[in-house]
Amino acid sequence: MxxxxxxxxxxxxxxxxxxxxxxxxxxxxxxxxxxxxxxxxxxxxxxxxxxxxxxxxxxxxxxxxxxxxxxxxxxxxxxxxxxxxxxxxxxxxxxxxxxxxxxxxxxxxxxxxxxxxxxxxxxxxxxxxxxxxxxxxxxxxxxxxxxxxxxxxxxxxxxxxxPIWIGGNSTVAIRRAARHGDAWYPSMITPEKVAASARRLAELAAEAGRPTPGVAVGGTVALGPDASSGVDELVRGLHEGYGLPLDEARRVPITGSPQQVADRLAEYAGAGVRHVVLGTAAGDWRRQWELVAQARELL
Missing domain, CATH: 3.20.20.30 (Luciferase-like domain)
Structure with a gap:
């Protein structure tokens, strides 16, 4: 990159x-x-x-x-x-x-x-x-x-x-992004699903006579020792609130060292993502932002 x-x-x-x-x-x-x-x-x-x-x-x-x-x-x-x-x-x-x-x-x-x-x-x-x-x-x-x-x-x-980013993971949101958006902005989604949906986004934008919107993804990090306890609760919320299958929900939170975070972010970049917007799980948000910044420099 x-x-x-x-x-x-x-x-x-x-x-x-x-x-x-x-x-x-x-x-x-x-x-x-x-x-x-x-x-x-x-x-x-x-x-x-x-x-x-x-x-x-x-x-x-x-x-x-x-x-x-x-x-x-x-x-x-x-x-x-x-x-x-x-x-x-x-x-x-x-x-x-x-x-x-x-x-x-x-x-x-x-x-x-x-x-x-x-x-x-x-x-x-x-x-x-x-x-x-x-x-x-x-x-x-x-x-x-x-x-x-x-x-x-x-x-x-x-x-x-x-710039207008159209939020949502559904096919309706993808269609809306193709018609009105500068970017499609799904959240809590795996790189594999992003890549598949981005192809459909490009097709719909071409049908509408518009440039293909970019892709931004919303996600969550749980970094540092005091944030690990929030991961199980987060996965449960993704499963019950977002309706994600458990195995998929477990893949969404970004955890680990700055290098591991950078590797996860690189997977999204490889799927065509150009922006990520990260919330933090339980723990010190300032320290987690510092670790995200370190990971960003490793990309």
Missing amino acids: NHSDKLRVGVILNDLAVATGREIGDAARFAEELGMEAVFMGDHLVPAVPYPDSVTVLATAAAATERIRVGFGVMVLALRPVAWAAKQVAALQQMSADRVVLGIGSSGEMHGRAAWDAVGVPFDERGRRTDESLALLPGLIAGKPTRVGGAEITIAPSASVP
């Missing part, structure tokens, strides 16, 4: 769910100092555990840093009126000097239906509404006159449209 093709590594701020703004800023700067490509935040209105607003967290991270990108991992677009979502993304893109990565997903059964009921969006319509919003979102962000509902509106100030 030459330098220009080197796998780009981002980390998830999920361990800072109840952190203050200063702690979030400190974490983002720490990731920047380690040479990470990006910090990401998930998006949950009614989470199982305390979870702050993604836009606010990413704005805080952007204000505390200069280079590192700030990413949604992923924004549940259909929970929001598309015009408001575009306004938020445009503002974040302006404030961060074009450092946003806009991951977009439609959520699923594992996250429940309470959030959808709370905002009055039927759960079973989330896919259709996601597609409809994706068709409008780039134009809105860019400040183009766009008809939304019964009105033609223009968002100002406008912003450059950030």
Whole structure:
């Protein structure tokens, strides 16, 4: 792998769910100092555990840093009126000097239906509404006159449209990425499945007359002696929550020494992945980020 093709590594701020703004800023700067490509935040209105607003967290991270990108991992677009979502993304893109990565997903059964009921969006319509919003979102962000509902509106100030990563492992998500995405962004997936699905992604993009989107993968590391206890719980969650067969679920967490982590990351790079976004299992997230950075240098 030459330098220009080197796998780009981002980390998830999920361990800072109840952190203050200063702690979030400190974490983002720490990731920047380690040479990470990006910090990401998930998006949950009614989470199982305390979870702050993604836009606010990413704005805080952007204000505390200069280079590192700030990413949604992923924004549940259909929970929001598309015009408001575009306004938020445009503002974040302006404030961060074009450092946003806009991951977009439609959520699923594992996250429940309470959030959808709370905002009055039927759960079973989330896919259709996601597609409809994706068709409008780039134009809105860019400040183009766009008809939304019964009105033609223009968002100002406008912003450059950030790269759009379409989250999800399903065939629907792959089709959506081929139609709307700059990248396909599955999570908790093996390199073998990535490679097979990437071929289908290329076919669908060609049928749509679009360039083949890139591939980014979300994963989890459990590094260092104090993180090993979290692996069994993580595997159980992948099996029960994500529906992965147990043997496959055991292959998803990335463990071991920095060299072993680098070898695992190289498998994803060999499957066509150009970005990985890593959460951490139980343990010291700062130490785990340091070990990930060491592994990145070994690639």
